[in-house]
Amino acid sequence: MKKIWLLVFMVLSATALFVGTSFGTEGTGLKAPEAEIIIEGEKKSAKFSHPVHLNLGVACGQCHHDSQHQPLTDTDIAVMENGQQLSCANCHNKDFSDPKLQTPKAAFHARCKECHKQGVDGKTGPTKCTGCHVK
Numbered sequence: 001m002k003k004i005w006l007l008v009f010m011v012l013s014a015t016a017l018f019v020g021t022s023f024g025t026e027g028t029g030l031k032a033p034e035a036e037i038i039i040e041g042e043k044k045s046a047k048f049s050h051p052v053h054l055n056l057g058v059a060c061g062q063c064h065h066d067s068q069h070q071p072l073t074d075t076d077i078a079v080m081e082n083g084q085q086l087s088c089a090n091c092h093n094k095d096f097s098d099p100k101l102q103t104p105k106a107a108f109h110a111r112c113k114e115c116h117k118q119g120v121d122g123k124t125g126p127t128k129c130t131g132c133h134v135k
């Protein structure tokens with residue numbers, strides 16, 4: 001009799017462990033939004049589409065990095081609580097260490113405009129203000 005309860009206990013703990021770990025790896029399952037997003041500044045805003053950029057074969061970490069400037073992968077992002085953590089202005093604000101990257105404008109222009117000029121596999125992106133800014 002005791003042995004059976006021990007077995008039941010072992011099976012239950014193994015299941016709990018299994019369920020626990022699979023939740024741990026899947027996390028919230030946060031993914032790149034399919035829809036175009038609007039990045040709001042204080043006065044202006046700009047449009048950005050994940051699918052357009054991911055179709056170029058660009059990795060998440062080309063734009064998203066952590067506080068140590070290490071690139072974030074889709075698995076890093078999948079365990080995040082919500083998309084708010086990825087907001088560039090969380091770090092690129094007046095408290096940022098490098099004075100050249102203390103505004104979202106500076107960080108965005110450095111990342112977005114530079115690549116648009118350089119291009120990916122011969123494809124370039126818009127460089128005119130109205131190519132990105134919707135107001």
Ligand code: HEC
Nearest residue numbers: 039040041042043044045046105108112113127128129132
């Ligand atoms: C490749 C895309 C892109 C292009 C081209 C671009 N910008 Fe931006 N810019 C952004 C993004 C993204 C932001 C951050 C969101 C925002 O503030 O609108 C930004 C922010 C700004 C801001 C700060 C706005 C605020 O409210 O804080 C100014 C000013 C600005 N851009 C001016 C310009 C001007 C002028 C041009 C053309 C000479 C230009 N940008 C071209 C992407 C672009």
Ligand code: HEC
Nearest residue numbers: 031032039053058059060063074077083084086087088089
């Ligand atoms: C070419 C640049 C770029 C790439 C590549 C990129 N992202 Fe983003 N992503 C952005 C920008 C810009 C934002 C908006 C940040 C902000 O508002 O400050 C954003 C926002 C997000 C958000 C929050 C969306 C919301 O509406 O709250 C998620 C989630 C996200 N990205 C996931 C991903 C994942 C996963 C990948 C890789 C598969 C990826 N991104 C690749 C630029 C990029």
Ligand code: HEC
Nearest residue numbers: 063064066067068069086087088090091098107108110111
């Ligand atoms: C968690 C904080 C954090 C977030 C969020 C963040 N950054 Fe950064 N970023 C950094 C740090 C730290 C550096 C390295 C600065 C240095 O070495 O001087 C950096 C450097 C940069 C640089 C200059 C170096 C390079 O990679 O070209 C650019 C451009 C940049 N970030 C753009 C962005 C954009 C665009 C976003 C949003 C998609 C973003 N950052 C989100 C912390 C952050």
Ligand code: HEC
Nearest residue numbers: 047048049052058111112115116120123124125126131132
């Ligand atoms: C790694 C390079 C790279 C980065 C970083 C990048 N882009 Fe692009 N973007 C491109 C290329 C290449 C195209 C043209 C795609 C095509 O023709 O299929 C493009 C196209 C676009 C377009 C026109 C298509 C559309 O969706 O309307 C917009 C707007 C745009 N990008 C905004 C942005 C903004 C805003 C950022 C920064 C948050 C950004 N991009 C960062 C390479 C990049």
